[in-house]
Amino acid sequence: MEDIKLEDIIEILEDVEEGIDYEHVTDLVDGKHLDSFDIIAIINAISDEYDISIPAKDIVPENFNSAQAICNLVKRLVDED
Amino acid sequence: MENVLEWLEAAARKTPDAVAVADVETQLTFAQLRDGARRVGTFLGEQVAPGGAVALYLEKSTKALCGMLGVVYAGCAYSVLDVRQPAARLASILEKLQPAFVLTDAATELQADAVLADTHYTATPVERALQWDADEEVLAAARSATDRTSPLYVNFTSGSTGTPKGVVVSHGSVIDFIGHFTELFDFTSEDVIANQAPFDFDVSVKDIYGGMAVGAAVHLIPRDYFSVPVQLMDFLCDRRVTVCTWAVSAMCFVSTMNGFDYRTPDTVRIVIFSGEVMPPKHLAKWQAALPHARFVNVYGPTEVTCNCTYWEVPPAFDGDVLPVGKPFPHAEVFLLDDGDALVDTVGKQGQICVAGSGLALGYAADKARTDEAFTESPLCSGQRIYRTGDVGYWDENGNLVYAGRVDHQIKHLGQRIELGEIESVAQSCEGVDRACCLYNDTRKRILLYVVADCGKDALRGYLHDRLPSYMVPSKIVFDDAMPLTKNGKIDRTALAQLQ
Numbered sequence: 001m002e003d004i005k006l007e008d009i010i011e012i013l014e015d016v017e018e019g020i021d022y023e024h025v026t027d028l029v030d031g032k033h034l035d036s037f038d039i040i041a042i043i044n045a046i047s048d049e050y051d052i053s054i055p056a057k058d059i060v061p062e063n064f065n066s067a068q069a070i071c072n073l074v075k076r077l078v079d080e081d
Numbered sequence: 082m083e084n085v086l087e088w089l090e091a092a093a094r095k096t097p098d099a100v101a102v103a104d105v106e107t108q109l110t111f112a113q114l115r116d117g118a119r120r121v122g123t124f125l126g127e128q129v130a131p132g133g134a135v136a137l138y139l140e141k142s143t144k145a146l147c148g149m150l151g152v153v154y155a156g157c158a159y160s161v162l163d164v165r166q167p168a169a170r171l172a173s174i175l176e177k178l179q180p181a182f183v184l185t186d187a188a189t190e191l192q193a194d195a196v197l198a199d200t201h202y203t204a205t206p207v208e209r210a211l212q213w214d215a216d217e218e219v220l221a222a223a224r225s226a227t228d229r230t231s232p233l234y235v236n237f238t239s240g241s242t243g244t245p246k247g248v249v250v251s252h253g254s255v256i257d258f259i260g261h262f263t264e265l266f267d268f269t270s271e272d273v274i275a276n277q278a279p280f281d282f283d284v285s286v287k288d289i290y291g292g293m294a295v296g297a298a299v300h301l302i303p304r305d306y307f308s309v310p311v312q313l314m315d316f317l318c319d320r321r322v323t324v325c326t327w328a329v330s331a332m333c334f335v336s337t338m339n340g341f342d343y344r345t346p347d348t349v350r351i352v353i354f355s356g357e358v359m360p361p362k363h364l365a366k367w368q369a370a371l372p373h374a375r376f377v378n379v380y381g382p383t384e385v386t387c388n389c390t391y392w393e394v395p396p397a398f399d400g401d402v403l404p405v406g407k408p409f410p411h412a413e414v415f416l417l418d419d420g421d422a423l424v425d426t427v428g429k430q431g432q433i434c435v436a437g438s439g440l441a442l443g444y445a446a447d448k449a450r451t452d453e454a455f456t457e458s459p460l461c462s463g464q465r466i467y468r469t470g471d472v473g474y475w476d477e478n479g480n481l482v483y484a485g486r487v488d489h490q491i492k493h494l495g496q497r498i499e500l501g502e503i504e505s506v507a508q509s510c511e512g513v514d515r516a517c518c519l520y521n522d523t524r525k526r527i528l529l530y531v532v533a534d535c536g537k538d539a540l541r542g543y544l545h546d547r548l549p550s551y552m553v554p555s556k557i558v559f560d561d562a563m564p565l566t567k568n569g570k571i572d573r574t575a576l577a578q579l580q
Binding site for chain 2: 016017018019029035036037039040041043044053054055056057059060061
């Protein structure tokens with residue numbers, strides 16, 4: 001199983017919306033840095049990249065508020081797969 | 082029928098205690114909605130003359146709807162303004178609209194004060210107007226000053242020269258359209274309508290007046306629910322929703338986020354979608370989840386009042402092309418070629434033009450743009466037509482198919498955007514020499530190419546201060562020079578290949 005690195009997640013995020021300090025921001029959704037359409041773009045990108053399907057119940061702000069949270073979500077889903 | 086309020090009054094007489102509108106916290110019956118609107122109407126009517134415009138700066142809610150209909154009771158036209166746009170853009174909209182009054186609500190009041198600080202407007206919370214006592218005389222005077230041709234609302238949309246334009250729509254256009262819309266799609270008082278669109282979008286007109294015309298309840302889905310699919314699906318299921326008149330982008334949200342794997346709202350009997358071309362794989366997910374529901378593709382820009390054509394999708398549709406279909410009974414739809422001749426050959430493209438009672442009155446305080454888009458028909462003297470800027474063709478079944486744009490307008494995240502507006506704002510930033518905006522349709526990204534000697538962050542900040550966030554490019558690319566065509570114009574095709 002390939003390693004899921006935080007840098008790779010940040011790269012995906014940069015590609016969706018540049019100009020955000022993904023290494024440090026921890027309120028991406030709650031702080032309205034990302035809107036629902038950015039989240040869709042992120043979901044599409046990570047679903048393609050890691051070949052996973054993100055269940056509706058995991059699509060909550062807590063899982064998308066930081067690059068680290070997204071990284072943890074992806075790791076968990078890849079492990080469950 | 083002369084005034085949309087006749088629907089509200091009829092429903093309030095017939096079923097006063099039925100739910101008219103509900104948000105997450107509150108709900109109003111038809112009697113309560115009418116009474117609230119009459120109070121606001123009196124409050125406004127005492128200070129504003131009929132025929133003017135009133136702006137509403139607030140999020141959608143049951144109170145917001147009292148405010149909007151209150152404006153109508155005062156004989157004025159309402160304009161709901163997006164609370165997410167920067168102060169500078171809001172100021173240019175107010176400049177065009179010249180509202181006689183600005184309403185907000187208690188929850189948005191502080192923000193309203195802040196964004197209006199540099200204008201000569203102040204906002205009054207609708208809660209204050211709701212305390213007023215309705216006065217029959219004030220309301221009757223306002224009513225007698227309006228008829229079918231009076232402006233009902235003004236919706237602002239992106240304008241290519243940098244300033245948004247306000248589409249002014251009359252009572253008569255909404256009365257005619259909603260009459261056909263509710264009849265064709267069998268709306269009844271038993272329906273439960275799930276409103277997705279914000280009130281500054283004309284998709285919401287179909288929810289608000291469609292519900293009012295038949296006495297059905299309209300449930301307002303909070304915007305935030307479109308980031309949390311579990312909340313959205315619970316809302317649809319728990320409220321036993323039957324009608325979804327939604328933007329395509331909102332439907333794709335549900336299918337992308339696997340909403341149906343969590344819960345299926347099987348009470349939904351009809352899904353009516355518009356705003357963008359529906360991607361077939363998303364439609365397939367919806368049809369599989371709701372095999373007994375009707376699906377209808379509807380088409381039309383704000384300038385024709387909601388929609389001018391519709392096409393009912395066959396069950397388990399597996400084609401690649403979704404036509405936009407045939408005209409609503411009140412609309413006439415035809416294609417014109419570059420020389421203004423009628424195009425009626427199957428498969429041949431032309432600009433989609435529309436005539437009929439749905440046509441907007443024009444753009445607020447903008448005669449030049451109005452005269453350019455709303456012209457006399459070259460085919461029928463005296464007939465007023467609207468040139469949509471959309472390209473289409475007729476298929477072998479006599480259905481209209483949308484095929485693109487004649488200009489640089491795009492649909493992004495359900496929003497209608499003129500790339501020219503972004504370019505013109507970028508070009509006004511100090512240090513920017515040339516700017517060109519492209520849209521990558523596959524990846525749904527707005528890209529901005531600039532020749533400039535300012536910093537990227539400075540330019541990004543400048544755009545953020547002047548454009549709504551959905552219009553700020555995802556990527557800004559700096560270059561030494563723009564590729565040019567033989568005629569010295571920016572070569573968009575060459576630029577697109579750089580991506």
